[in-house]
């Protein structure tokens with residue numbers, strides 16, 4: 001199958017290119033990014049309207065500022081879309097839902113199996129750990145532009161969906177009036193070095209704590225998930241899909 005890789009010059013783009021080069025069932029036939037890349041084995045476009053190749057699926061790991069261009073292109077050409085970029089607004093997420101009525105759309109903020117299992121675990125824990133204070137701590141590399149991570153938000157939303165009484169999210173704390181409130185869910189972003197992605201959900205109770213933690217040890221885990229998602233989405237009916245649906249979790 002033939003892929004258009006959006007964000008092809010970036011960290012995830014390069015990891016996906018290397019992975020796809022080892023496969024014989026898939027080929028990246030075109031790239032999209034903010035600049036040309038002379039060494040690329042495929043043509044890199046800076047304008048999607050210039051794309052000439054026939055495309056079976058689009059994989060996007062770029063930047064939230066490119067969102068409308070990519071969605072317009074997928075919608076116009078009726079090409080299944082894997083949208084992995086984070087930092088999207090609620091309006092963007094709503095547009096994906098709407099778009100999925102006319103093409104198959106795969107949306108997740110985290111392509112790893114582990115994080116998607118973690119989503120189920122936090123939903124279960126929410127029903128069992130009444131009264132525990134919950135804090136999410138995420139750690140990523142120093143090049144990440146958005147905070148908190150899309151995964152941290154996905155975990156927080158999963159907890160809230162299972163919660164009888166909804167939490168208010170607090171992003172970091174500072175100052176002299178920062179005491180923790182009831183039904184507050186703290187979300188904290190740490191940035192440094194080359195950390196591929198770490199998410200810890202801390203449940204702090206009276207004299208006891210539980211931590212559930214997922215660590216991505218390289219970007220390869222996300223690339224592998226994205227490639228599987230592209231294969232999957234290319235043969236689905238119109239609709240909105242995610243890792244849980246694809247993996248049957």
Ligand SMILES: NC(=O)C1=CN([C@@H]2O[C@H](COP(=O)(O)OP(=O)(O)OC[C@H]3O[C@@H](n4cnc5c(N)ncnc54)[C@H](OP(=O)(O)O)[C@@H]3O)[C@@H](O)[C@H]2O)C=CC1
Nearest residue numbers: 007009010011012033034062063066084086109110111222
């Ligand atoms: N869902 C998941 O499992 C995962 C999602 N991600 C998400 O994927 C995205 C990309 O991550 P990563 O590869 O690390 O980021 P990088 O910054 O390394 O790569 C992004 C690429 O997109 C390009 N780009 C930026 N703005 C535009 C634009 N307006 N139009 C076209 N291209 C653009 C960048 O170009 P330039 O450098 O010139 O700005 C860069 O080459 C992020 O949102 C990240 O959070 C990452 C890993 C896993």
Ligand SMILES: O=C(O)C1=N[C@H](C(=O)O)C[C@H](O)C1
Nearest residue numbers: 086109110144149150151197
């Ligand atoms: O930018 C990254 O690198 C990652 N972004 C995703 C997020 O924001 O959750 C997923 C992963 O943790 C890596």
